Amino acid sequence: MLILVTGATGKVGQHFIAGLLDDPRFSKARIRALCHNRLCPESDRVEVTRGSIADRNVVVAALSEVTHVLHLATCKETPDDVMDVTVKGLFWLLEEFRTSATARQLILIGGDAGIGHFYYRHDGPVTEHAPHRAYPGCYALSKVLEEVTLEQFTIQYGINGCCLRAPWIMEKDDFKYSLSFGDDVFGGPDWKTLVPMADAERYARMGTVPLLRDSDGRPLKRNFVHVDDLVSAILSAIDNPRAKGELFNICMDRPVDYAEVAAYLARTQGLDAVDIPSRYHSNWMDNSKAKYLLNWQPKYDLEMLIDSAWRYERPRNDPRVVWYPG
Template sequence: MKAIEKKILVTGATGKVGEAFINAFFGDPKQKGTIRALCHQRSLTPNNRLEVIHGSISDRPTVQKAMKDITHVVHLATTKEDSETIMDVAIKGLFWLLESCRNTSGFKRFILIGGDAALGHYFYPYKNPINEQQAHAAYPGCYALSKVLEETMLQQYYVQYNLDGTCLRAPWIMQGEDLKKHLTFGKQVFGVPVWHKMIKAQTALEYQKENIIPLMLDANGNPMKRNIVHMNDLVSAICISLDHIEARQQTFNISMDEPFNYGKAAYYLLKTRKIKSVKMKTKYHSTWLDNTKAKFLLGWRPEYGLEKIIDEAWGNVSL
């Protein structure tokens, strides 16, 4: 696809991925164009290449106004386990967006940021690495169902209207000290599991004081393998996908080359920082999100692996 002067609509722009993408786009001299951010309540730091529209994605006139003269959409707006709002945001909002895209002159590409929740995350056992041909399998709850429906809607717009779109399927997104905040028995924990709730309160307090981290075990009793992607790697995939000819009507797994292995992480932290771990049994299943397709077709490469994410979270080695 030939490079053009882009006018990108970003939904969910005030979320951490939205802000990271906007900053990367403006910081890259190769990226020409402007961004229009559709924000529900919060706003963004002013920039002469940024326009902000406030309103609800579920409101058709708001979406039509936001879509005027747009060439690309980066769709990030979502809601978690909120049954009162999730259909308005994930289904109704996406429908208004897709309808506007197909009726907007000069529109180029719709980029959906999906997630491995559409494949069941770690709730279901998979014998093989998960590629883009894997059937959808939402885990219990409305959020995972919404991710399945989003991907399905976009794919049907390929069929019905030959819309140009791309789905970037991302697992758990990490940056900065996120991993350190996850591997703690403290009450302020990032993500799930919430480790301190799985053991006695006094034991959790002792582990926290001794700086002991959890070593997550899967349903088979082996160190858990869990899919993660660093924020920078996801953002780079978005930027590549804006114009790449091979991204048209494709779905890509955007993840580390290997899943995050809690056993390897525990060993690395012990070796480099003398941080001890304790095994924590869970009912969840190890999985491997295969990123081969994105590397082959897009030329994308993740820069972050297990050790680099740990080093960023914990800082310089203290030994």
């Protein structure tokens, strides 16, 4: 088994490679990491090939003798690159995959941006049958195009492909900084822009957390997944015959409720919360299909997500770095 991993140096790629190498089920598997700007360390089971996925010749060489592909490479809000990387790159992967004599399975990591996550109202649990509805910006559009392209290749050519659709992926202390009113905020919303500057500075000093409310005034519910749970789902999908041609929601059993977050942090950390109104909509991704077909189960619940983020002590050689805008 030789697995090509695109986006190998990203959050999911690094955790996947480590998880697969430690899993006795895949003791004979080897990794080929396709890297562009950053390189991952090589070993007797990990080799690196360098180049852009937008270059067809690079993709052809990277897929030589490969049996499995895990496609993680993506762009955020970078209009100059997004079509080349996330659309053309996937197309070259699929074109080479479908004619390969060795390729057996391709796994795409999709995102809930393709269904608009909390930008649009959902009348019930968000299943895999939810229509594509990208929110404004090129990133969400690219996630729609990725999922549709893979789906059409499975229809046109019968390839063994599946998509694992993930919401916001957390690791280390990500969740803690996703609630920061300071310049160190991770992701969005950018809380300091939603309150007066003096208040934001005070909240940042005190560790006050936002209690985000949805368009109906209720505490907002938003979907998350810890990277460890996403990696376990990927490992469950590899060579699983029930994954062929399928789309799976990979997320926590319950969405994060900002009121529950505020209450738990008040009880365990003594932190205050402040109401933040919004026009966003609560939603609830349903992961039942992945549980049923992949025999997969997430380990992280809300308390574990919070506790792990607040306990994490970041080493000095591992600074918080955002590698892409958006």
